[in-house]
Amino acid sequence: MIINQHQNSRDLSSYEKNHLLRAGISPTEIDRYGEMPVEYITGKVEFLGKEFSVSPAVLIPRVETEELVELIWQDLSNRADQVNQADLAKQSHQLEPLQLIEIGTGSGVIGLSLASLLEQQQLAFQLTLTDLSHSALEVAKLNFQNLFDNQLNHGQLSFKQTDLLAEIDRVNNFDYIIANLPYVPTTRLNQLDSSVKDFEPLKALDGGETGLRLITQLLHLAKHYLKKTGKIYLEVDDTHTQSVLEQISPDFEIKVKLDQFGKNRFAIATLKTKKTWLT
Ligand SMILES: C[S@@+](CC[C@H](N)C(=O)[O-])C[C@H]1O[C@@H](n2cnc3c(N)ncnc32)[C@H](O)[C@@H]1O
Known part of the structure; x- marks a missing residue:
């Protein structure tokens, strides 16, 4: 007797089964995709309650990156409170639009989620989403179209293909520089699940020998782009401790925060004051 004739040979988690079923794909149909992540099979992913398109580019x-957005949002909410207080006091001055840039935007989940929150709070902003990869930027643009119909009411959004900040004007005008750059140490790439190392773009993962190649470059460049009061929010590898990050960024105070799994995952960098330089 043949039982489970249509059972697929791949062991799917209940998240993966539900993800496929929501997209109208039966888990029994996916053998031909090998170990391909279900998100590439459906071309969709949910991030902070919104559906984004993804492709192998x-x-x-x-899920940790959702926490990064939440951290930044806590910070931005304080700014929203300032605006509300200014309104309440009927002060005539308007806050300048917030200037934000996301480096390595990929599908755009970080930048576009922040854009959505800023729109809800009616905060004026200018946001630039960048990536080295042209095909990645195309996915981010598609998500902007799908989520916002290419229109914002309170903000302005632009896309730029650039290697880190190379194509961005060197004026100290950013309130926030945000980046989830490739941070996996090269030696660890081979140890990743085949669903990751065989399908996800290497350029989105490989952070060089210690995982810090691009993060170090960015931290050296960023002081020419950040306002004195500006902040850099980074996602980092769990081996990137506070002291490791301090060694590569002499111009910045660094605070490392843990993710929901108790691992070092986020770094917030602020420019050192002159007083700190002297000590
Ligand atoms: C870890 S992925 C993050 C994607 C997305 N921000 C997210 O959080 O899901 C890193 C992204 O950085 C881009 N990238 C790699 N090297 C870069 C560079 N030198 N300058 C700008 N972007 C780069 C990759 O193409 C990729 O989209």
């Missing part, structure tokens, strides 16, 4: 957004 972009990293599949991780």
Whole structure:
């Protein structure tokens, strides 16, 4: 007797089964995709309650990255409170639009989620989404179209293909520089699950020998682009401790925050004051 004739040979988690079923794909149909992540099979991923398109040109957004957006949002909310207080006091001055840039936007989940929150709070902003990869930027643009119909009410959004900040004007005008750059140490790439190393773009993962190649470059460049009061928000590898990050960024105070799994995952960098330089 043959039982489970249509059972697929791949062991799917209940998340993966539900993900496929929501997209109208039966888990029994996916053998031909090998170990391909279900998000590439459906071309969709959910991030902070919104559906984004993904393709093999972009990293599949991780749950930790939702926490990065939430951290930045806590910070931005304080600014929203300032605006509300200014309104309440009927002060005539308007806050300048917030200037934000996301480096390595991939599918755009970080930048576009922040854009959505800023729109809800009616905060004026200018946001630039960048990536080295042209195909990744195309996915981010598609998501902007799908989520916002290419229109914002309170903000302005632009896309730029660039290696880190190379094509961005060197004026100290950013309030926030945000980046989830490739940070996996090269030696660890081979140890990743085949669903990651065989399908996700290497350029989105490989952070060089210690995982810090691009993060170091960015931290050296960023002081020419950040306002004195500006902040850099980074996602980092769990081996990137506070002291490791301090060694590569002499111009910045660094705070490392843990993710929901208790691992070092986020770094917030602020420019050192002159007083700090002297000590
Ligand atoms: C870890 S993925 C992050 C994607 C997305 N921001 C997210 O959180 O899901 C890193 C992204 O950085 C881009 N990237 C790699 N090297 C870069 C560079 N030198 N300058 C700008 N972007 C780069 C990759 O193409 C990729 O889209």
